[in-house]
Amino acid sequence: MALALYNKKRDFKKTPEPAGTKAAQPGAPRFVIQKHEASHLHYDFRLELDGVLKSWAVPKGPPFAKGEKRLAMEVEDHPVSYMKFEGVIPKGQYGGGTVMVWDIGTFEPLSKAPLKDLAAGKLHFVLKGKKLNGEWYLVRTRRGEEKTQWLLIKGGEDMKPVTKKGDDTSALSGKNMKALAKGDSVWNSNRAEKSPEKPAPAKRALKKKSSGKLLGFFEPMMAKLLKEPPAGDWLYEIKFDGYRALALIGKDGVEVLSRNNKDLGEKFFPVVESLRKLKVVNTILDGEIVALSPKGQSSFQLLQSYELGQERPPLFYYVFDLPQHEGEDLRGLPLEERRERLENLLRKPPGILRLSEAVGTDGEKLLEQARALGLEGMIGKRAGSAYEAGRRSGAWIKLKTHREQEFVIGGYTNPEGGRKHFGALLMGVYQGKRLVYTGKVGSGYNDALLRALGKRFRELAQESCPFVNLPEAKPGRYGSGITRAEMKRCHWLKPQLVAQVKFAEWTRDGKLRQPVFLGLREDKKPTQVGREEPADA
Secondary structure, eight states, X not given: OOHHHHHXXXXXXXXXXXXXXXXXXXXXXXXXXXXXXXXXEEEEEEEEETTEEEEEEETTOXXXXXXXXXXXXXXXXXXXXXXXXXXXXXXXXXXXEEEEEEEEEEEEESSSOHHHHHHHTEEEEEEEESSOEEEEEEEEEEOOSSOOEEEEXXXXXXXXXXXXXXXXXXXXXXXXXXHHHTTTTOOOOOOSSOOSSOOOOOOOOOSSOOSSOOOOOOOOOOOEEBSSOOSSOEEEEEOOOSEEEEEEEETTEEEEEETTSOBOTTTTHHHHHHHHTSOOSSEEEEEEEEEBOTTSOBOHHHHHHHHHTSOOOOEEEXXXXXXXXXXXXXXXXXXXXXXXXHHHXXXXXXXXXXXXXXXXXXXXXXXXXXXXXXXXXXXXXXXXXXXXXXXXXSSEEEEESSEEEEEEEEEEOOOOTTOOSOSOEEEEEEETTEEEEEXXXXXXXXXXXXXXXXXXXXXXXXXXXXXXXXXXTSOSEETTTEEHHHHTTOEEEEEEEEEEEEESEEOTTSOEEXXXXXXXXXXXXXXXXOOOOOBOO
């Protein structure tokens, strides 16, 4: 990236940041990590290369344990003079907020051609700073139109994490973020023209004052699986095949959480960036993170490939409900009133946010059209219904065009032919507290997925079979083609991983027919996985 983009984004009559040109410095190349409290707190990681500071935004800061990975979003190159910038970027300016030199020192590329390595997508280096010392890697996972996604990975040996006090103390001035935010240590780039306005800590610009506090996480409302559309007044939306996600927008930033309260923000950082552009606070959105195929269909397999960095399909956050808005709890309001407010909020959705449109009221006709278009199904919502957090009351229903649900991985078979790592996965569902075997899943994998899953399996290996209906001592055949002899060649796992599987039907003996692996689910507890059977309308 050229410094023209850096200069274009800033008004140097108002910000104390240095305008700069490309300038190589003698001696060992340097690095700086700046703690930056803007619309969200993050760490800016910068390496001196080719006369500029190559820069990445690292939301959770550098990793310390060997093999630990942190998301790093590539941003525009910065001038070398930015190395010692510390102070306050005024409100309303690009990146407005407090900046602290968190660590500074030299870095040693462990190759003769670091720029070539960086262009190829992998750089190995050693940092020698006041806080960080040791080996790290930068590995590109996906190219983007605006920002490219990398991983900052700790190599070499583990390093003792920086203390809480050290994390909030400048390696340059010794001041903490609070002192810097007061403006008693604003770095000046020695320009003749000073900023006309007094720097101040950046705060989110609000349209109006919040009328209440952010509710915090709650389990989202769930839909009940039905065989056919019910009678009555229902509004229908497309059923997406992705990650259910609650977006919590508070005064201190944005969180994106799965239905079991796991952080999805780092994994799907573009969603967080788009949510920050909404001019609201103390607001909660309910929706689905999806990856779209070239035909415009949501695909869980593509979403898995996005997570693994194998593909870069279009990513969107489709929002279908508004449980809280500007501090007001809307969960008790009728569906139509919540939708009206949501439509007003997303009239011009920023970034990759999208409104999940209501597509009609004729469930039978819509399901037939969904089947013809290859969609997963439809979601129906009873007219006038409230938002019942954590419940599957039947006020929301789902109608599927094909069989697909979650299963618990309890083991795997040996690889055969040219396949590596494993052959087929052994799947099951819970009946009460008992894990019941439902069949083998041998298709749906590529080499990268086989390798990634194989690594996870090594950490979960156990000696005993977790399935209650596969007793190792009893002779005969068990389930889908597992004999007593084959049982001895199976590898068993702690039942902690949940997989999404598409299949043709259930057989009479309760096994899967023609199953295909779609991906791992991190948003559901294994003990919550049971056999899904559609109920009568």
